[in-house]
Amino acid sequence: MARSKSGAGGGKAVRTAAARPARGPGEPRSRAAASRGATEAEGSTEPAGAADAPPAARARWLRFCEIAAQRHAIWRIQAAFLAGRLHHALLLDGPAGCGKTSVAVALAAALACRNRPEGLPAMPPLDQVLSAPDPVAWPLEACGDCASCRKMPEHPDLVRVGREEGRTRIAIEQVRALASDLAFPPHESSFRVVLIREADRLTPEAANALLKTLEEPPAGNVILLTTARPAHLLPTVRSRCLRVPLRPLPPGTVRQLLAREAGDASDTALDLAAGLSAGGLERARSLLGTDASAALAALAQFGRAVAQGDLAALIGASELLAPDRDRAAAALELLLVLLRDRLSVLAGGRTLLGTTAGPAVAAFESHPLEAVAFEGELVSAARRDLEGNANPQLTFDWLGAACARAVARARRGQAVDV
Secondary structure, X not given: OOOOOEOHHHOEXXXXXXXXXXXXXXXXXXXXXXXXXXXXXXXXXXXXXXXXXXHHXXXXXXXXXXOOOOHHHHHHHHXXXXXXXXXXXXXXXXXXXXXXXXXXXXXXXXXXXXXXXXXXXXXXXXXXXXXXXXXXXXXOOOOOOOHHHHHOOOOOOXXXXXXXXXXXXXXXXXXXXXXXXXXXXXXXXXXXXEEEOOXXXXXXXXXXXXXXXXXXXXXXXXXXXXEOOHHHOOHHHHOOOEEEEOOOOXXXXXXXXXXXXXXXXXXXXXXXXXXXXXXXXXXXXHHHOOOHHHHHHHXXXXXXXXXXXXXXXXXXXXXXXXXXXXXXXHHHHHHHHHHHHHHHHHOOOOOOOOHHXXXXXXXXXXXXXXXXXXXXXXXXXHHHHHHOOOOHHHHHHHHHHHHHHHHHHHHOOOOOOO
């Protein structure tokens, strides 16, 4: 089959492939195919037999027209497809819960939809799309009703790869199994969409094993990597993908989505979670299930203790912030956004957390600019240590001491990163 011309970003445009018959009931599923069940709430799994179930009983997934606040990213993908230049490997990055998986599933559904017309309408200009009222009439869109759409998000031509239960990383065995799967044509349609969630969790060996597939996937495959931390990906992985950034969700949108999910939450809790979400629904969900005000107070204590070099206060803050691994991880995420907001304020930019985090942000105001930038690197290192099974409280103790040293050296005019 003839290869299409190169698409945007220097990669090859996606080539179509003839569909193959669906896997027989006795045919074993590979490890990569079996991992399709790993997903996030915005593209939840579908029960067995859902293709024949009434609409109310099927798993919920979103079409392009139902995805909130991501018109820029959707427009880029659709414009490339309609021009015949859809890149074979896309990197969707943005805050956790901003819609990355929803965009991937919507693309898979649209490409597999049996009611997709042969000749699609032209793509309207971006400014026209941005100013259009909801819902946007996207040219490439799943019908939501055909047999293929009813199988989503468990369609055989949507392959998901992610962390397996009990693991913190994506293993090389999963990538090898994926490569074996991709050697065959798609099952039912002309395209297969491969979704690698949290691609920053690939082990170095798994990431290197993925390079050949990213560079030259078999015909008919579109590979989408999602991450909230693109800097943690190997440069060789990033260079083989076309980056499609997704924007942080506006606080009002986050609050509206939270209210739909948690109807019994108080207005105060919804306001606080949305204000501290930094544009990510996942962070808002975690904040809604915890005492966010207590976490902010503890981070304020941490910031003041770092500024004063008070070791005893730092240990006390660590005990509050890191009673277990999950809460320590959430505190590090919030601390990273606080530091980002501090740098944004110093540069005259906008903040992500808003006024709800005012006291915590103020606790870092006495940290010199050079120290704040380095503190962000230290927090990222602490996150990696925590993912590597480091003790949560010891991780925070180390972080506090390292940040205090950086602040002290910056005040003396010395280099902070030694």
